[in-house]
Structure formats: C-alpha cells, structure tokens
Amino acid sequence: MKRLSLLRLLLPLALLLLSGGAAAGRAPRPSLAYHWPIKPFDRQHPVRGAFGDPRTRVRNRPFAATRPGASGSFSFHNGVDIVAAPGTPVYPVVSGRVVRAGAHGIVVRSSHERAFLYWHLRDNVVLGEKVVAERTILGWIRKPFDHVHFAELDNHQVQNPLAVGHLEPYADKTTPHAIALRTDAGSLAIAAVDAPAMHVPGAVAPLPQAPALVEWRLRSGGAWSSWHIVADFRHSVPMSSSFWAVYTAGTHQNIPDRRIPGRYLFRTGLDPSRMAPGSYQLEARVADIRGNSSTTTWLLEILGRR
Numbered sequence: 095m096k097r098l099s100l101l102r103l104l105l106p107l108a109l110l111l112l113s114g115g116a117a118a119g120r121a122p123r124p125s126l127a128y129h130w131p132i133k134p135f136d137r138q139h140p141v142r143g144a145f146g147d148p149r150t151r152v153r154n155r156p157f158a159a160t161r162p163g164a165s166g167s168f169s170f171h172n173g174v175d176i177v178a179a180p181g182t183p184v185y186p187v188v189s190g191r192v193v194r195a196g197a198h199g200i201v202v203r204s205s206h207e208r209a210f211l212y213w214h215l216r217d218n219v220v221l222g223e224k225v226v227a228e229r230t231i232l233g234w235i236r237k238p239f240d241h242v243h244f245a246e247l248d249n250h251q252v253q254n255p256l257a258v259g260h261l262e263p264y265a266d267k268t269t270p271h272a273i274a275l276r277t278d279a280g281s282l283a284i285a286a287v288d289a290p291a292m293h294v295p296g297a298v299a300p301l302p303q304a305p306a307l308v309e310w311r312l313r314s315g316g317a318w319s320s321w322h323i324v325a326d327f328r329h330s331v332p333m334s335s336s337f338w339a340v341y342t343a344g345t346h347q348n349i350p351d352r353r354i355p356g357r358y359l360f361r362t363g364l365d366p367s368r369m370a371p372g373s374y375q376l377e378a379r380v381a382d383i384r385g386n387s388s389t390t391t392w393l394l395e396i397l398g399r400r
C-alpha cells in the first residue's frame with residue numbers, strides 16, 4: 095500500500111493580484127436595492143462581521159480546538175454586522191410590517207416576499223406595527239454590541255446583503271488572500287482571509303473576515319484540473335449542518351474582546367496519502383463579493399515509501 099512519506103510545501107510560487115477575476119453577485123436590481131439602516135442612509139458604513147464568517151462556540155475549550163464532533167455550536171454568519179456606537183438609532187431599510195419584536199431581534203416583512211432582520215437593539219416597535227423606511231426608529235443599538243446585525247431573506251432564503259442590487263452604496267477595494275496550506279487529519283486545507291472594505295473603529299479594527307469565494311485546482315502531469323469550489327457565500331450560505339463540509343478543524347471566529355483574529359480554514363477534500371508520488375501544483379483562488387481576487391500556488395512533492 096502506498097503511503098505518504100513526505101509532503102513538502104514550498105513557499106507560494108506566485109501571488110497574482112487580479113481585479114474582477116471572479117463573478118460576484120447576481121445582476122443588479124436597482125428597483126429592489128435599499129440604503130443603510132443607520133444615518134447617513136446614503137453613505138457606506140463599516141462592516142466588521144462578513145456574510146459567511148464562521149460562528150464557533152465551544153464549551154470549556156479554546157477556540158482553536160474546534161473540530162467536527164466537538165460540543166458547541168458551529169454555523170455560518172447569516173448577515174453583516176454594521177458598526178455603530180451604542181444608542182445609535184436603527185431604521186428599516188424597506189417599509190413593511192413588524193412580524194417579530196423583542197430583545198432577541200426585530201423582523202420586518204415587506205413586499206416582494208422579503209424580510210429584514212435587525213439584531214442587538216433596544217426595541218422601539220411592537221408586533222404588527224407598520225414601519226416606514228428611513229423614518230421609523232426600530233430601536234437603538236445596545237451595549238456591548240457596538241453594531242447592528244442586519245440580514246435579508248428573499249422568499250425565506252437568506253441573502254448576502256452586500257451583493258450587487260441589495261445594500262447600497264457599497265464599494266470594496268481590498269483583496270482577499272489564501273495565506274497558507276495546512277493538513278488536517280490527512281486532508282489539505284486552505285487558510286484564507288479578507289479585510290474589511292472600510293476601516294473599523296474600535297477593538298476589532300485589525301480582525302479579518304472570510305472571503306466570499308474560495309476555490310482550488312490541481313496541476314499534475316502538465317494539466318490542470320477544473321476549479322473546485324470550496325465555499326461560495328456570494329449569494330447565500332449553507333445550512334449549519336454543512337459547516338464542517340466547508341470549514342475544517344481549527345477554524346474559529348474573531349474574538350474581539352481579546353483581539354484574537356479568526357482562523358478560516360477551508361476544506362479541499364484532497365488526501366495526500368491517496369495521491370500518487372510525484373510533483374503537483376495546488377492553486378487557490380479567493381474573491382470577495384465585488385470580484386476583487388487573488389491566486390496563490392503551492393508546490394507539493396509527494397514521495398512514496400523509501
């Protein structure tokens with residue numbers, strides 16, 4: 095039986111920065127776009143938690159010890175965290191009716207089978223109340239959150255609010271990167287990060303976010319394989335039950351109060367012990383919601399039994 099005697103990962107052969115290299119978001123839909131839920135409505139605000147970021151909560155264990163089967167909860171961030179000071183008033187982005195109100199969150203249902211979620215507020219509305227976009231105060235951001243968690247559902251399907259034709263205006267000139275190739279239980283994992291589109295004030299300023307798209311391909315014998323998508327958060331996110339099919343052990347979210355950056359390890363499904371001895375190139379491509387992307391390539395040398 096073949097076995098892996100050595101897996102040598104050389105420094106990345108190349109880091110190619112591209113612009114607009116990956117599709118990001120569906121076609122624009124200006125009639126359904128909306129402004130920000132805090133003033134000024136027509137200006138972009140900092141976002142500290144990205145759509146698709148891991149949400150990891152492990153009992154009595156450090157975050158870095160996360161793994162399949164561990165006790166706790168593991169899910170994908172289903173919205174964006176818009177940063178603002180406690181006490182900042184939050185308004186509906188689209189007019190509608192309040193279908194949920196209280197300390198655990200406010201949900202406004204509007205036309206076009208859409209609903210909008212606003213979390214971490216001291217509420218100012220009641221169940222069944224009609225609310226008007228940019229006029230009705232839904233509530234005020236509560237301590238110690240320093241942000242409103244904002245999410246959108248279209249026809250009961252969670253959507254990426256930063257995709258084209260949703261939350262506007264929004265621009266992003268940062269570039270995400272694949273920064274390392276790791277092994278976990280015999281499988282290769284891609285470590286990748288993105289940076290916030292705007293400076294985030296406060297303790298979370300340097301903390302990373304997850305890219306919206308992660309994919310890889312393998313070169314063997316002079317030919318490249320097709321691209322394999324590991325994660326695609328450009329439109330929606332998978333169910334929580336698929337968390338460990340996207341991320342891998344050691345993944346954990348940002349820990350703002352301790353200034354610990356999140357670790358985002360994406361599962362490739364490649365098992366080096368099942369690969370024939372020889373030289374390979376593994377290329378990872380990562381992109382954000384607006385198409386900024388980069389490509390990183392590693393050389394893998396797999397040796398047979400000595």
